[in-house]
Amino acid sequence: MAMVITLDEAELITKAQRGERNAFSELVCIHAQGVRNVIYRMCGDLQIAEDAAQETFIQAWTHLPSFRPGTSLRNWLYRIAVNAATDLLRKEKRILPNALEDLQLQDPQLGPEALFFEEERTGLIQKAILSLPEASRAVLVLREYEEMSYHEIANALDIPVGTVMSRLNYARKTLKAKLEHRLFVQTEVEHVDTRE
């Protein structure tokens, strides 16, 4: 009977640092979902997320010998991923910084009912996230979608924990202000539904 040997991440890292591509591919498989998810939440575009994630792993491979064993590979990859996403966004300029304002201008044409369609709602939320400054957006994404602790985020982005807190406070405060109307509308609709 063949024995299945599962190499743990530390062993894979050591082998990849020695230049073994198969070991690195294993690491890519382990972290592909997380890295692509972070980038997607950062940019809201599936294709950019795929491209930036590939770029992230290529950079990780190139600089892997300088990775310190014993530290978190995930945090290290996320740092590269956030930088790669930022760079690609700047190059591609597919996302406008005032995307949320553009959408709000279109809303009256859609009619009040249209607001409650799921697609509209998620699109609006996504655009509100994209309207945040990149630094605050990265912290918000790592906290909300990757459920990382403040220390993990600080470690991943190489910033002090105090900065993590202030950026997260700013991001949430801004989002609340931008989505307040939508939250209010949702509450009103729920209230009407209950009465009916």
Place this chain on the structure above:
Amino acid sequence: MSTHVSEWLNAYHDGELHGTQLHRVEAHLAECDLCQAELESLESLSDLLHEIPAPEFTSAKRFAAQVNLRLPHKQTNISGKQILEIGWWMIPVGILGAWVFIGTSFVLGEILSAANNLGLLSSISGWLAFGPSSDIYWSATLGQFGLLSGNSLNWAETTETFTRLSLPQISLQVSIALLYLSWIAIWWVRHTRQEHGQLLEG
């Protein structure tokens, strides 16, 4: 009622508060409707953010294969950041090294000068080429022209000797000390900012 805890609500919502800070926020929330409402709005926002569905990517194996095709052959051995980090820690080492070098040179110079004055280096004085002292060049010149004499000449010679020999040494030592203190101040600011977050753990 105690003061509002708005600044800690995000950390509380994220489960990042511990110890006394956690108890303080909990106690305040129990009696403050305003902060309670703010906390609920944070929770609503969090729910709202999770309404965005997870994206559907290509399989991890296929993605890994695509990455594998694009991997360059060579890996770099040292990152620019590591070089910067090494450079940062070499600054105080360099400053201390310069201070030791200058201090040692000064002391050695004084010893050799004293030994020469005592005639202990007569056999090698030619080789060392101490020659006549130029420490009092301007005072001697002014004295020759009769502009200075007596006590004023002695005072001018002492001042010139001090200015020529000791002042540069003192200036150098002070400059090095200031550089070192500046480095410590920058290190302390960076360290304090890193440590700030640990206050969360109460």
